[in-house]
Amino acid sequence: MKPFRKHTGVAVPLDKVNVDTDQIIPKQFLKRIERTGFGEFLFYDWRFSGDEKQNGKELRKKIDDFVLHAPRYAKASVLVAGRNFGCGSSREHAVWALADYGFRVVIASSFADIFANNSLKNGLLTVLLKEEEIAEIIRRAQAIDDYELTVDLEALLVKDEKGFAATFAMDEFSRHCLLNGLDDIGLTLQHEAEIAAYETKHLVGPEMRTILTK
């Protein structure tokens, strides 16, 4: 996983609450068996009308007033949204799509649990700020051209160059993993002896004995 320490980038406001993962990546794009290439389908139904392609021919049309199409947000890498971002389906494809599109950070006042977990595994930083702070960022991102935010995971700080600054919290272990880009399967495998001991001790009890037999 790519480590995350500090990132500065253009912030794009997606001023909506309860953005669900069906919107982030619609189901017709979940049939791919790779982790890559989802960015072009991010927010597909809000970004484009029509199907993506038929017989190699481009059919989709941009929905012009969708915020990601605004030229000022073309280079956006920080997404700012309303509460309960990423609710619904567990599809990690939503995180892959955001990351593949170029987002490194999502800022919201709350996140759905599975989405937040999935983000953590892919080096996409989810930052929790207060609703009034989000409202202020959205106001600035709408009013100021090329509005940039700096998100500093070491200092747990979000700031701009015009005097906005807000601190955020994150549990220490998640922060440690992100800062160092740790492979958490590798970390778990360091506990091999404990896992084996657990299996020896517990997998004999009646409720644990239902291992399928072929």
Added chain:
Amino acid sequence: MGETENMPPRTLFEKIWDAHVVAAPEGQSVLLYIDLHLVHEVTSPQAFDGLRANGRRLRQPLRTVATVDHNIPTTPRGFAIADPIAAKQIEALQKNCREFGVPLFDMDSAEQGIVHVIGPELGITLPGMTIVCGDSHTSTHGAFGSLAFGIGTSEVEHVLATQCLPQKKPKTMQIHVSGKLPEGVTAKDLALGIIGQIGTDGATGYVIEYAGDTVRALSMEGRMTLCNMSIEAGARAGLIAPDETTFAYVSGRRFAPKGKAWEEAVANWRTLASDPGAKFDRKIEIDAASLAPFVTWGTNPGMVVAVTARVPELQSFAQESDRRAAEQALAYMGLNPGTPIETIAVDRVFIGSCTNSRIEDLRAAARVAKGQHVNPKVRAMVVPGSQAIKRAAEQEGLHKIFLEAGFEWRESGCSMCLGMNPDILQPGERCASTSNRNFEGRQGRGGRTHLVSPMMAAAAAIAGHFTDIRNWQFQ
């Protein structure tokens, strides 16, 4: 997993959690053992690829069970899948299961079905277990008093490789429901009523335990419906302490313990209840008598009212963000504030999904459909949750009732709940659906989904619009 002396009273969740802690390394998340890992075609291919790329083995192939459900067609079996990308994904699962030794209930299997339907049906899902699956509706299995939650593909890979997951301990919420559910009000309506009250993020960060005499009186099918929808309130999981209803359901199922092992298991499962005095971080009381058959009007499951009510007025929303969300939802749904729900006409009806596709759901819908006919303007389909349910329903003659009434009777799968297979809504089509999500485009781009119970869906198919099941003339 039983009571331990000198221990403070614990909730059911805490008992299961404590029994599965493998390691609690200083300054890290707790490492939790996973008893059962359910796998399907959509969220697993990248995880198996990850194992291969890192030269890792699958730690417990026989604690891993796979089926195909999300993108298979519900037309008669035995034909090749027309969608080449879907076919490729299914082939990937078949290949991965062969390579890593995972039992697979494949398309042609007599046991195939929606992953959250076949786990309980085969006796694989048992009380006290930790269960995960790369699917948010894994919460369904909590109906058995197991800790069951949805995970992403990276976590799927993690469990394949280690049979463990690093987890932060969630908070606990008790939802206590008391009183008798009024006639025509089902577990689905209870779930929708709860979400309508606490919101789609009302339980984010929590594991819900459903309790109270109303919950005790629910069948296992009803409990599965209720726990299934926990994720729609944002909960990590939802669970119900096992009791005689649970044991009676599990007893004799194919993979359930037998003989002496069964006796021991039940004795152990009886300890799986929250201790008197156990503390929950939050408690909610629901009066069953206050519930009605519900219908969603918007684009998330919390946007819901009783069938006798009207689409809400925008000024009824206190927060500006909610008002705007409601306005956008109504524009998408093609509805005006103040419209009586019972006047809303439907084009399609879908009876199915891991929420409401079990035998009881089909019986309830068939009772409504019996001797009636689907409105000529409506296309209605019934999709059993599994091949076993389909067979059971056919033995009871339910399929005849549906077919004679003009419903389509199809093969098992997730189908139009998420529209990954050819079962989708066309733009602008309005659907009464027994599934779990009414998100924009969920059942097909531009499709308009209203969530209801199986009886309410069947009644809408016949009437051509939503109608209060409490006034239904059963034949």
